[in-house]
Amino acid sequence: MLSRVVFSAAAAAAPCLKNAALLGPGVLQATRIFHTGQPSLAPVPPLPEHGGKVRLGLIPEEFFQFLYPKTGVTGPYVLGTGLILYFLSKEIYVITAETFSAISTIGLLIYVAKKYGASIGEFADKLNEQ
Numbered sequence: 001m002l003s004r005v006v007f008s009a010a011a012a013a014a015p016c017l018k019n020a021a022l023l024g025p026g027v028l029q030a031t032r033i034f035h036t037g038q039p040s041l042a043p044v045p046p047l048p049e050h051g052g053k054v055r056l057g058l059i060p061e062e063f064f065q066f067l068y069p070k071t072g073v074t075g076p077y078v079l080g081t082g083l084i085l086y087f088l089s090k091e092i093y094v095i096t097a098e099t100f101s102a103i104s105t106i107g108l109l110i111y112v113a114k115k116y117g118a119s120i121g122e123f124a125d126k127l128n129e130q
Contacts, residue, residue, distance in 0.1 A: 057110070 053061040059076070067076050087093040 055061060055064060059080075064076050067079070071079070088095070
């Protein structure tokens with residue numbers, strides 16, 4: 001039903017696609033023209049040297065500041081915990097052996113990054129200078 005609306009809207013928007021209802025979705029998308037404008041050659045601002053503050057090593061500080069007036073200090077943590085419990089109770093996410101494998105792999109990667117990240121970064125910088 002929705003595809004008919006899309007095809008009729010496409011036929012009305014582009015007269016060259018008058019028989020768009022007869023075309024398949026792949027053919028209709030192939031007739032579109034992408035990247036027709038000139039690329040912008042404006043200078044791109046440099047990236048900051050250091051990123052913003054994060055909590056728990058992943059969540060930006062701005063997220064906590066956004067939720068603070070409504071939920072208080074523990075609001076974002078309760079929101080995250082509630083979402084995880086909702087996904088588990090509704091079986092949107094099912095814990096399998098792959099879950100434990102992913103948790104242990106991510107833990108190992110975090111440990112290696114914390115323990116050896118600075119020395120690996122210095123080694124990479126030294127290689128870039130040569």
